[in-house]
Amino acid sequence: MGHVMSINDIRTAIRELRVRENEARKEGREADANEIAERIRGYQEELAERP
Numbered sequence: 001m002g003h004v005m006s007i008n009d010i011r012t013a014i015r016e017l018r019v020r021e022n023e024a025r026k027e028g029r030e031a032d033a034n035e036i037a038e039r040i041r042g043y044q045e046e047l048a049e050r051p
Contacts, residue, residue: 007050010043
């Protein structure tokens with residue numbers, strides 16, 4: 001059974017992941033940055049499905 005995150009938890013995760021994505025891009029770690037961006041998109045999709 002999966003863990004259900006609150007809307008606030010998802011928003012917090014997105015903010016934190018964006019910081020990590022930006023840092024990875026600045027350091028030239030494009031593969032890491034792209035993986036983080038994909039996780040962000042997943043969280044955004046989950047938010048969009050919520051009422």
